[in-house]
Amino acid sequence: MNADLIAKYDGLRVPRYTSFPTAPHFGPQVQAGEYLAWLGGLPAGQELSLYFHVPFCKSMCWYCGCHTKIVARYDPIAEYLDLLMREIDLVADALPGTMPVRHVHFGGGTPTMIGAADFERLMAHVRSRFDLVPGCEIAVEIDPRTLTLEAPEALARAGVNRASLGVQDLDATVQAAINRVQPFEVTEAAVRALRRNGIDNINLDLMYGLPHQTPESCEESAERVMDLTPERLAVFGYAHVPWMKKHQRLIDESVLADARGRWKQFDAIAAVLADNGYHQIGLDHFALESDPITIAQRNGTLRRNFQGYTTDGADVLIGFGASSIGALPDGYVQNDPAMERYAEAVRAGRPPIVKGKRLSADDRLRRDLIERLMCDLSVDLDAVAARHGVASDLFEPDLEKLAPLAADGLARVDGHRITIPDEVRPLVRAVAAAFDPYLDTAAMRHSKAI
Secondary structure, rough: OOOOHHHHHOOOOOOOOEEEEOOOHHHHOOOHHHHHHHHHHOOOOOOOEEEEEEEEEOOOOOEEEEEEOEEOOOHHHHHHHHHHHHHHHHHHHHOOOOOOEEEEEEOOOHHHHOHHHHHHHHHHHHHHHHHEEEEEEEEEOOOOHOOOOHHHHHHHHOOOEEEEEEEEEEOOHHHHOOOOOHHHHHHHHHHHHHHHHOOOOEEEEEEEEEOOOOHHHHHHHHHHHHHOOOEEEEEOOOOOOOEEEEEEOOOOOOHHHHHHHHHHHHHHHHHHHHHEEEEEEEOOEEEOOOOOHHHHHOOOOEEEEEEEEEOOOOOOEEEEEOOOOOEEEEEEEEEEOOOOHHHHHHHHOOOOOOEEHHHHHHHEEEEEEHHHHHHHHHEEEHHHHHHHHOOOOHHHHHHHHHHHHOOOOOOOEOOOOEEOHHHHHHHHHEEEEEOOOOOOOOOOOOOOOO
């Protein structure tokens, strides 16, 4: 992409579209009572996906955009574990029966802050209230710096079969600037320990746009992690939002790359991964040829949810823990992010829901459209309209909004088929935004499009 185009779209701020409508448009209209009704109204045998948020870390990474807190003692984690198990019971009791589950994901924070024995106990409770089907994917996000010696074996006993390890960057200067010192040997030891215990599906996270990063340093980090032969990698752009995450004010903005520099950093990483046999998946994921997520993209069955790109086809995602988000056919719900209020609600025997969003027919239509665009980098508006029983001329105003982006080369429009050229793939969110009637870039502050 040429420098003029990069400069033009540098200031554009758009959602990541891990949901639609996006979380800023959730409101207090949806509360615990409605959530319970939605759960109870699910058909018996409805397949579920479960997400558990563990909002604890040992230290704060200054780039972090997650909901987490720093703890020095185990007591708060033990108390939180009890709350999670109570919340599991609240949800399971509201469902029409014991429901099948094909995907379980632990995110954070640092889920492995939960002690080995306690994690096994938590998973045993999950199995007692849900039917984890054969082949169920159980994934855990891991900070290699805090992985204990006993953790990999306990994770394996609990059924974990996929691990996602944060690496971000291997340059010592960059690591110091983001308060995350993590030598390669620490990551390597964690990967080896997991694989020794049969956890062979390894995901690694890399980042670009961090302080002091250059295309050369990003290339070196990518080359080094190839020694670990991960099955998948996620390559995320640092979202500098210090007005939302105050700890990001500790990052020196003067050593952050501009849009052109970020683009070159991403390209440097992507080139290394392509040279090593990884296929780019959607916006920012990479996977080997044989990986299920590569196959899903090829087959047109790739999905996108709050954890990013996934093979998870469940229409119901149940979120557990403070700040977690759930997605149901009727709409979205979000748990209270404030630990004290979350705990108070769960102990009182009510779901800790503070906001949500009921889905209209138009929301479902546009969610389908945006998900296909984000996953396939192409969408047939006529096919989307047919699936939802509407006339495709509904999209004419959106196509008018898209026209200037298409003129700049961000999309090819052939009748009602829209395709994102591969060379501008990182700007797919800007194209998706043309179909987002909620988006008001003057009022909402999202991460940069590049």
